Amino acid sequence: MFLLGLLAQNYFGKRLLEYWDKFISKIPVVSSIYNATKQTMETLFSKKENFSKVALVRYPHKDTLAIGFVANELKICNEHYYIVFIPAAINPTSGFAIMVKKEDLILTDLTVEEATRTILSGGLVIKKQIKLLENQKTEEAKVVENGEKNAV
16 A cells, blocks of 8 residues: 555656546446545545534434534525534444534534544544533533433
């Protein structure tokens, strides 16, 4: 991988990768899988921050919390929603993109890098204390932070 990275940095390496992409794009099923994987990897591992915040969301049901990345914000029928990407543990290239009402989103002090490390390790590497962002606390989030069991 290291050698491939070095090769890709020079002119000839870039040309070689362009030819590889053209070759793969001509194979019917492989091209769609390759392009989707390539785009996902470029998005997840590019230098710029693609996800703005790390949040906790009630997923897959109300009694559990999942780490998610806030990808975007939108309005549906005059209600504010966030699009949150919930990556699968160990393999962050797969996961779910869900729409969460603004008031149901629990924003945290986790950085995207800390959350990614947690997901890649399957939960073995995690910050021992996660704080909620003050300006985003809802009553439900305050209950979660205080550790009370009878939330919602």
